[in-house]
Amino acid sequence: MATTNGLVEIEGLEERIKKLGELSTQNPMMQKRIRDVIRQTLARVRKSLQGEAREGLQMEGDPRNAYKAVRYAVYRKIFGGQVNILSPRNAKKGRLYEPPRKLRPKQRGGNRRTRSDRTLELMSYMGPERGFVLRFLNAGTRVRYNGGRNGRTDAQYDTFISNHNGRGHRGSITARNWFGGASQHQLENAAHHIDKMIDDIIKGIIY
Amino acid sequence: MADVITRFKLETTQYDSKLRDSVKSMKDMVHMAELAGKDFKEFSDKAIESARALGEQATGATNAKEKVRELVKAYNEMADTYNLMSDTMKKSEGGKALAESLTTLQGRITEAKKELYNMGQTSGETGGILGKLKEKFVLNIDAMKLFSAGLTVGKKTLDVAKDAFFQSESNIDEWGRTVKSAEAAYDVFLNTLNSGNWANFFSNLSTAIQGARDLYDALDRLGSIKQNNQAAIAIVQQQIAQLRLAKQQGENVDDQLKAATSQLATLQKQSVYAGKKAGAQAVALTIANAYNTSEITPGKIGKKSLATVTNEIITQGQAAFDKYKKINDTLEARTLETRTTTTTNEHGITIQTQELYHNYEKLNKEERQQLALAKAITEGETRIQKGIGIYAQAVTEGTAAAREEFKGNRYALQGSGRSGGGGRGGGGGTKTVQTQEQLNSQQIQELTQEYLTASDERKAAIREEIKLLQDENKEIQRLRDEATGKIVRMNVGDVLPNNQGQIGQQLGNQFDKKIADSVMSTNLGIGRVDELTAMEDNLKRLTEAQKEFGGASSEVWQIYQQQIDAVEARIEGFKGGIKNIQQAANTVGTVVSAIGQAFNSIEDPAAKVMGTIAEAIAQVALGYGTATAQSASMGPWAWIAFAATATAQMIAMINSIHSATGFANGGIVPGNSLSGDNLSTANYGINSGELILNKAQQGNLASSLQGSGFSNLNLTATISGEQIRLALNNNSRRRGRGEYVTSNRIR
Numbered sequence A: 001m002a003t004t005n006g007l008v009e010i011e012g013l014e015e016r017i018k019k020l021g022e023l024s025t026q027n028p029m030m031q032k033r034i035r036d037v038i039r040q041t042l043a044r045v046r047k048s049l050q051g052e053a054r055e056g057l058q059m060e061g062d063p064r065n066a067y068k069a070v071r072y073a074v075y076r077k078i079f080g081g082q083v084n085i086l087s088p089r090n091a092k093k094g095r096l097y098e099p100p101r102k103l104r105p106k107q108r109g110g111n112r113r114t115r116s117d118r119t120l121e122l123m124s125y126m127g128p129e130r131g132f133v134l135r136f137l138n139a140g141t142r143v144r145y146n147g148g149r150n151g152r153t154d155a156q157y158d159t160f161i162s163n164h165n166g167r168g169h170r171g172s173i174t175a176r177n178w179f180g181g182a183s184q185h186q187l188e189n190a191a192h193h194i195d196k197m198i199d200d201i202i203k204g205i206i207y
Numbered sequence B: 001m002a003d004v005i006t007r008f009k010l011e012t013t014q015y016d017s018k019l020r021d022s023v024k025s026m027k028d029m030v031h032m033a034e035l036a037g038k039d040f041k042e043f044s045d046k047a048i049e050s051a052r053a054l055g056e057q058a059t060g061a062t063n064a065k066e067k068v069r070e071l072v073k074a075y076n077e078m079a080d081t082y083n084l085m086s087d088t089m090k091k092s093e094g095g096k097a098l099a100e101s102l103t104t105l106q107g108r109i110t111e112a113k114k115e116l117y118n119m120g121q122t123s124g125e126t127g128g129i130l131g132k133l134k135e136k137f138v139l140n141i142d143a144m145k146l147f148s149a150g151l152t153v154g155k156k157t158l159d160v161a162k163d164a165f166f167q168s169e170s171n172i173d174e175w176g177r178t179v180k181s182a183e184a185a186y187d188v189f190l191n192t193l194n195s196g197n198w199a200n201f202f203s204n205l206s207t208a209i210q211g212a213r214d215l216y217d218a219l220d221r222l223g224s225i226k227q228n229n230q231a232a233i234a235i236v237q238q239q240i241a242q243l244r245l246a247k248q249q250g251e252n253v254d255d256q257l258k259a260a261t262s263q264l265a266t267l268q269k270q271s272v273y274a275g276k277k278a279g280a281q282a283v284a285l286t287i288a289n290a291y292n293t294s295e296i297t298p299g300k301i302g303k304k305s306l307a308t309v310t311n312e313i314i315t316q317g318q319a320a321f322d323k324y325k326k327i328n329d330t331l332e333a334r335t336l337e338t339r340t341t342t343t344t345n346e347h348g349i350t351i352q353t354q355e356l357y358h359n360y361e362k363l364n365k366e367e368r369q370q371l372a373l374a375k376a377i378t379e380g381e382t383r384i385q386k387g388i389g390i391y392a393q394a395v396t397e398g399t400a401a402a403r404e405e406f407k408g409n410r411y412a413l414q415g416s417g418r419s420g421g422g423g424r425g426g427g428g429g430t431k432t433v434q435t436q437e438q439l440n441s442q443q444i445q446e447l448t449q450e451y452l453t454a455s456d457e458r459k460a461a462i463r464e465e466i467k468l469l470q471d472e473n474k475e476i477q478r479l480r481d482e483a484t485g486k487i488v489r490m491n492v493g494d495v496l497p498n499n500q501g502q503i504g505q506q507l508g509n510q511f512d513k514k515i516a517d518s519v520m521s522t523n524l525g526i527g528r529v530d531e532l533t534a535m536e537d538n539l540k541r542l543t544e545a546q547k548e549f550g551g552a553s554s555e556v557w558q559i560y561q562q563q564i565d566a567v568e569a570r571i572e573g574f575k576g577g578i579k580n581i582q583q584a585a586n587t588v589g590t591v592v593s594a595i596g597q598a599f600n601s602i603e604d605p606a607a608k609v610m611g612t613i614a615e616a617i618a619q620v621a622l623g624y625g626t627a628t629a630q631s632a633s634m635g636p637w638a639w640i641a642f643a644a645t646a647t648a649q650m651i652a653m654i655n656s657i658h659s660a661t662g663f664a665n666g667g668i669v670p671g672n673s674l675s676g677d678n679l680s681t682a683n684y685g686i687n688s689g690e691l692i693l694n695k696a697q698q699g700n701l702a703s704s705l706q707g708s709g710f711s712n713l714n715l716t717a718t719i720s721g722e723q724i725r726l727a728l729n730n731n732s733r734r735r736g737r738g739e740y741v742t743s744n745r746i747r
Helices: A013-022 A028-056 A117-124 A128-139 A159-163 A178-206 B013-054 B064-084 B087-091 B093-118 B123-137 B141-153 B155-165 B169-195 B201-248 B254-292 B303-316 B318-335 B365-379 B381-420 B422-453 B456-484 B498-523 B526-548 B554-600 B605-629 B636-642 B646-661 B695-706 B722-734
Strands: A002-004 A007-009 A071-074 A080-084 A144-147 A167-171 B005-011 B336-344 B350-358 B716-719
Touching: A013 A178, A013 B013, A028 A071, A028 A080, A028 A178, A080 A178, A128 A178, A178 B005, B013 B093, B064 B093, B087 B093, B201 B254, B201 B381, B254 B303, B254 B365, B254 B381, B303 B318, B303 B365, B303 B381, B318 B336, B318 B365, B365 B381, B381 B456, B422 B456
Parallel strands: none
Antiparallel strands: A002 A007, A071 A080, A080 B005, A144 A167, B005 B716, B336 B350
């Protein structure tokens, strides 16, 4: 504060007002920074959940790396986000897995041996679609029975089934119910992390 | 069914709201500062204009000597103000303007002195005499000027310093004598400098110093007697009261009563005598100092003349002042002459200047002595009045003491008469009361007779005495009525039957307690409204009880009703008081709330310091506004703002806030040096207006703005829950993506 020949000013107050204005959530820069914080936090949450899935779901082998199917998203319109084990609704977006290159007709390549449809099918769900493995484990299934050619209801027809006359009990998967509790717990822990990071943002703006 | 998706949302509504509030409060503060700044600017401009004009101020002097005196006086006053300014203030525009005016005045004083010298006066001797003064009293002109500055403004500071640094009685007395002597010495010096009468300077100085020391001793003795006799007087008064009681019960204590009354009178007369002596001495000293240094007549006033004139002033009062003023005006008029000076300037033009001056040679010796005395009394009226005040207080105390003595002796005398008729037994009490009443009536008759022929002063005394006697008779009448049963004194509880009586008693007690509590708490103000409501409820209940009770006599109910009315009146008065307090609090609150709340909203201790100072400045500005609009109701702030050096004092006030708290607790650097890192606090370059926060305050500030945790800004992170899902659903609807309810869940 200064008094100079009738002038009363509060030193630094205008600057402080300006900086407080920058802290507003209406400020695009502040919005971006908060979303960055949310993104970083959700990434940490996803990693933790993937670790839990890998260690805790007792998937023997997990040849398709199904644990990687835990995904996250940051909302654009509000400050928030989600973690999930859904498959992407639009396969064109964010497809992590690329199917092996298939030679065109009459094209000769190094690997001349054509892959069977089954091989391609097995390989194909390693990508975004593998989330179904986690969903099945999370939610479980009822007991399934494949009743034969006329009663195929639960599974696709394949050579294994044909070899066994198309019939057989397929058993059931016990529901783990892990995702809801685990994700909730992880997000609650992450809230403190968000606090700290947004504190750092405010500190960076004020000073 | 198991969840496959978990959502969360950051709730920022409160965060944004608090942020908006803080920004708004800060903007309000800027606005208030601007408003305060406008007031300051207007005031400051006027102060600067005034400071510039001071150097060119006109004098009302009719001769060169008076001109020098007025200019020197003006210079000293301005120098006081300038010396009080901080370095920063001296560098400001106002300070520079004042310095320019001082230089101008200095030049004018030099010119006036030259003029005086050219006129053949004896001002040339002052240099040598001042040298001697320096040798003898280790004083010089600069020291005198400094002393003048300190004397005018810093007397309170001296008093405070005295209390702080001197512990023993002798040191305190010596300090007081020294201050009084220095004041007197300075007066004599200034008077002599102005009059040019250096003939008896050292002798006058010695007389003045001795007189001042004597006066101090007299005042000190007066104070000492008053303090030291307090306990003795209280003890004797208690003894007298006990003896009177014993006498009422039939004991023969007349001699003891007379002795105690005499002792009380002796004790009281001591301070009366000391007060009269101090008052007269103060009057005499003022007159002697002025007379002895007067230019009109060389020589000193005689002790006898001084005693006569002092007595005249004290006994005749205004009449004496009028008389001497008339002498002064008459003789001064006779000495007035016109002197024509002819000068030729460089262009060869002859200029004739006419000047009025006093030629005291026209008067004979006695007339000159009369004029010197009259001038000393007329010009020293204010100082003489102080002495008269001391004397008057002593006389008043003496009157009261004499009255006490008179009453005591009379009481003892009456007791003797009753002692003679002691054989009448229990009837004596009633007879004594009647006798006293008769004596009083007789005394009143005598005084009334005397009143018809008495002087004005005596009339006033008689009126007081008659009133006293009448009051005494009233009290006797009351006691007699009470004794004979004409007046019944009882509490509400005494007159109500059984349970109603108990209720009434309780309520009565409660009223007293509540009223006492409430009255005591009015200083604290406003939190007693609930209790007041409770009091009103109780009063209502008591009134209802009154309706139910019909057995008492009308006299009893009259008393009862009076008590209720009195309680009601007190409640109403108390409510009015609370209303006033509330209004005052609201007014003050409105003025400072915007500023005060600005930083409070972010709960920052360091910011509160800023808010406090802003409040202080705003109040000063407000006070200035009040002072200009309503000078009659000036408060202390208004006086500060209204003083000639208000700007400097405002700065000084802000400085004092810092000096009181120090920068150890943080603070804002005061002053006007806004750039250049000129200030040297803590060996760092700083500028005025910069905010210095200590480490803890930095932490607090950071915590408040960043959040000591996010919670301070009320930013909360809400994880999952109904609200989030609802928000997402709304969002999805708006975007035409349907609802997030159960469709994306596997159940």
